[in-house]
Amino acid sequence: MTQAFDIVIVGAGMVGAALATGLGRNGFRVALVDRGSAPTFDASLSPDIRVSALSAGSERYLAELDVWSDILSMRATAYSRLAVWDETQHPLSNLFPRKIAEVVFDARNLSTSHLGHIVENRVTQQALWNCAASLSTVSLFADNAVARLDNGQDHASVALEDGTELTCQLVVGADGAASVVRDIAGIGVTRDQYQQQAMVISVRYQGPVEDITWQGFYPSGPRAFLPLHSAGNGESWASLVWYDSPEELARLKSLDNEALMAEIQNAFPPELPPLTHIDARASFPIARQHARNYVKNRVVLVGDAAHTINPLAGQGVNLGFQDARALQNVVREARRAGLNLADPAWLTQYERQRRPANRRMMLAMDVFYHLFSNRTPPLHLLRNLGLGAAKAMPFARNRVAKYAMGIDEELPPVIRQLAERLPGLRQL
Known part of the structure; x- marks a missing residue:
């Protein structure tokens, strides 16, 4: 059985489902395939x-797709502050106050109500699936995988299992x-x-929902707290x-909940805050x-x-949404110009927009990774000077915050200059 579409999107995760929703709302006939x-x-x-x-x-972007209200109706936790600091011990640790170089990004300094929301992936994905499925222009092919793909000159075809x-006309790999x-x-x-690898642990703690997310940086890697919703009963x-070595995370995963809670x-x-319960845990390599x-x-x-980027600041899906939005705009303009949706000039325009932007975020995350994941005294001094400078200069601090929030697209100059000096990053 053969069915014709304008665009086939393979992968109905958050990014693929968002792109299908956006294209479907623009009148494109879209097939959304997911295994x-x-x-x-x-x-x-x-x-x-x-x-x-x-x-x-x-x-x-999600509000433009008319799904943000659905996400909020399920579960999403706003945070208005983000804090980072260095927890590495050094010879002078006892002479200075702890977290002397702590930097706090505060929504109030940016004239906004919050910096972002912590949202469960399945909440975002379900809201997007529901919206895509409601569109007459989108056809969902769930529980199905790609068996063959023909990337022809005149058209493309995708055979399912x-x-x-x-x-x-166009196949999107999402x-x-x-x-x-x-x-x-x-x-x-x-x-x-x-x-390093990353271990994610779902926990309950005693106290109200917090409005801050933070990361303390250790030589073995950061340890981060992301607030979620109320569990009731206080x-x-x-x-x-x-974040830690694979060996250390394997040891931690082998512990029972009580022992792991004590370790945390x-x-x-x-x-x-004082933990009361561990619900789930998982670890994964990062690359x-x-x-x-x-x-x-x-x-x-x-x-x-x-x-894919280092997940230090959780920016992966945000970059993916930016890709989806950019591709949606480029494809829409190709159609307005009466051209094939796979016209090379338009698709090249998409890559020229997104590759530099994604590379900038890769560089930013690697600056943090290389500066903080070590015990080298000169780098320890450099990162504390950097955090101290950010703390002392609100303008610079707010530039970083706006970049992370997706308000500014340019990488702050100091991070860009550091990134270009790190080994192995120029090939990106």
Whole structure:
């Protein structure tokens, strides 16, 4: 059975579903393919262990898609402050106040109500699936995988495992870091594996929902706190992130909940509220990966299929939403010009917009990774001077905050200059 569409999107995660919704609202006939089932949300269940810090820019995009109100009606936690500080011990630690170089980004200094929202991935994904499914222009092909992709000169076709064949002008790979679409299209990647891994822990703590998310930086990696919603009975949910060596995280994962809770309370900064319960835990390797091209003939990549970054600031999905928004605009303009949706000039314009922007965020995250994940005394001094300068100069601090929120697109000059001096980053 063959069905014809304008665009086939492979991967109905947050980015793919957002792009399908946007294109569907613009009148394109879209096929949205995913090997999984539609996500479900149950308010009585514990939070999803996978959460994202959605920036103000992502909120605007999701509001344009008319899904942000649905997300808020399920679960989303606003945060108005973000704090970072250095927890590395050094010979002079006892002579200076703790967190002497702490930097706090505050929404009040930016004349806004909040910096962003912490949202469970399944909440965002379900809101987007529901919206896409409600559009007559979007057809969902769930529980189905790609068996074959023909990236032809005149059109493209995608054969699914159930025998369905989809023809189209453009195929979008939104199927994650291990993208099948990218591999079939023959698009290579550059990849660097970090020495650290990340462990995510879903916890309850005693106290109200906090309005701050923070990261304390240790030589073994940062330890972060992301606030979630109320759990009732005076308790609240939070997501903790612990970066460390694979060996140390394997040891931690082997502990029972009581022992792990004791380890967390001992190893995390004292700002961590008293924990009462551990619900779930998971660890994953982290890597920086960048596709050598975003476009090949009638195939174009978005989100993690095109790039993955160090998750220090949770910016991955925000970059993916920016990709989706940019591609949606480019494809719409190609149609207005009466051109084929895979016209090289327009798709090249998409890559020229997004590759530099994604590279800038990769560089920013790697600056933090290289500066903070070590015990080298000169770098320890440099990062404390940097944090101290940011603390003393509100203008510079607010520039960084606006960049992270998706308000400003330019990387702050000091971070850009540091990034260009780090090894291995010029090839991105």
